[in-house]
Amino acid sequence: MLDGNPRLNLASFVTTWMEPECDKLMTDSMNKNYVNMEEYPVTTDFQNRCVNMIAHLFNAPLGETETAVGVGTVGSSEAIMLAGLAFKRKWQNKKRAEGKSVDKPNIVTGANVQLCWKKFAKYLEVELKEVNLRDGYYVMDPVKAVEMVDENTICVAAILGSTLNGEFEDVKLLKDLLVEKNKQTGWDTPIHVDAASGGFIAPFIYPELEWDFRLPLVKSINVSGHKYGLVYAGIEWNIWRSKEDIPEELIFHINYLGADQPTFTLNFSKVPLNNTIWFESSYWSVLSIYSAWLRGISKHNDELQRQCNGAQRRIGEAGKFNIVSKDIGVPLVAFSLKDNSRHEASEMPR
Ligand SMILES: Cc1ncc(COP(=O)(O)O)c(C=O)c1O
Structure with missing residues (x-):
């Protein structure tokens, strides 16, 4: 437990969950x-x-x-x-x-x-x-x-x-x-x-x-x-x-x-x-x-893309961030703080 929960690790691009059959x-x-x-x-x-x-x-x-x-x-x-x-x-x-x-x-x-x-x-x-x-x-x-x-x-x-x-x-x-x-x-x-x-x-x-x-x-x-x-x-x-x-x-x-x-x-x-x-x-x-x-990598990718679009929309709506990822790319959202919101990071959307 001291090493945290890998499912909450959003930064390292690495798969953190597999089906129980694969684990076995x-x-x-x-x-x-x-x-x-x-x-x-x-x-x-x-x-x-x-x-x-x-x-x-x-x-x-x-x-x-x-x-x-x-x-x-x-x-x-x-x-x-x-x-x-x-x-x-x-x-x-x-x-x-x-x-x-x-x-x-x-x-x-x-x-x-x-x-x-x-x-x-x-x-x-x-x-x-x-x-x-x-x-x-x-x-x-x-x-x-x-x-x-x-x-x-x-x-x-x-x-x-x-x-x-x-x-x-x-x-x-x-x-x-x-x-x-x-x-x-x-x-x-x-x-x-x-x-x-x-x-x-x-x-x-x-x-x-x-x-x-x-x-x-x-x-x-x-x-x-x-x-x-x-x-x-x-x-x-x-x-x-x-x-x-x-x-x-x-x-x-x-x-x-x-x-x-x-x-x-x-x-x-x-x-x-x-x-x-x-x-x-x-x-x-x-x-x-x-x-x-x-088991279908393709279906999985569609779902990733859907989640990525949703996350990007919500982060964009917050109005405090510049989205630096592009429409065509891997399904992730990269964003930076807008200059005038440097001190308001604690108000990030949850
Ligand atoms: C574009 C790119 N190339 C290479 C690597 C290195 O991969 P690995 O961690 O499997 O050695 C990474 C890891 O993040 C990466 O993003």
């Missing part, structure tokens, strides 16, 4: 180490089916019998580390083949990126070139982003569902401008979409919006199960457009547990190690998201 499914599976694919082949099958479902949801250009390329991770941060690493290595391989320096890779993002991108840049020694935000415009401006691209840019990272206000960045415009720049310069700078929040929203609420693998320069996309994928914290994915987008040398092949097993993740075992980190185990999350999807 997870507790029943807690003692299994899902990395042991020989031992738990059905779980492996669930994992692969999740990757395939998401790749199709994101319009990956897959043939009838082709298998999608992706990994399940413990968070979007891990997914982004892997995606960024693949971009960096691809860029290095290309530069080395051209006899050019690989000393100064950079990545272009908006200044609104989530902390994990700053971690990626620092840990993997890539310069983070951030497009500044401006008053009233809190996402990456594609025009400015493309201006900042140079021959050492490993990719431009766009966000579908900014952490600050839920807004979708204009990935289509970014793609158009980047295609033009690539044509003029001879570079082939790609795009990653951080769809941690928006990846399970856009395909259902805005199916016509082009932000995913329909755009040819989009080479990888991360999406979070625990944000709008209906599961508790602990499962995310990164999906690649094709297997050519992961340099072969990053994939390890191991046979500790029986058959050959290719792996491209930061962590190996996925088991609850102790009480504080048991939530990080992905085994049960894979099972739970599969089950949750079968």
